[in-house]
Amino acid sequence: MRRRGDLEAEIMDRLWRWGRPGTVREIVDDINLTRPVAYTTVMTVADILHRKGMLRREKAGRAWLYEARRSREENTASLMQEALGSTEDRQAALQRFVEHMPPEDVSALAAALRAAGHMPADARPPEGGR
Structure with a gap:
């Protein structure tokens, strides 16, 4: 059911x-x-x-x-913000999340951080993606 x-x-x-x-x-x-x-x-x-x-x-x-009303990506971002907001230790939650990311998602996250101006343009994700 x-x-x-x-x-x-x-x-x-x-x-x-x-x-x-x-x-x-x-x-x-x-x-x-x-x-x-x-x-x-x-x-x-x-x-x-x-x-x-x-x-x-x-x-x-x-x-x-x-x-x-909003795109799939906007909805996903909102769900992620909501989940992150439910913890008292955001840094620990983010660390656990990133530890389990596949290398291609780590690269995508680094690109998103650069695009948003939160990471220097010449910064690269660590080798192996983790």
Whole structure:
């Protein structure tokens, strides 16, 4: 049995992949390609996502068109900030996080720090990525 959070993630994933607004019918039809889901269930969860501020909606005839309020990357960054904010020792949490990063993610993090001006342009990540 799937949790409601799983369906929220499925709805968001489709709208992000499509890069355009979608109706509940379109979302249901797409999910039903891999598993059964009721129209009313998707409609309820889309409304919940709208009330949470994750989706915006506008009327298109008799249907609502739903669209993600922020990009997948913005959403991920917000979740990471929220998780980091839940610890009393941010440095320790960041260290544990980085210790388990694969080398390509370490390089991506270094590039992001340079791009944001938080790391000198000539600084390179440590060899081996860790």
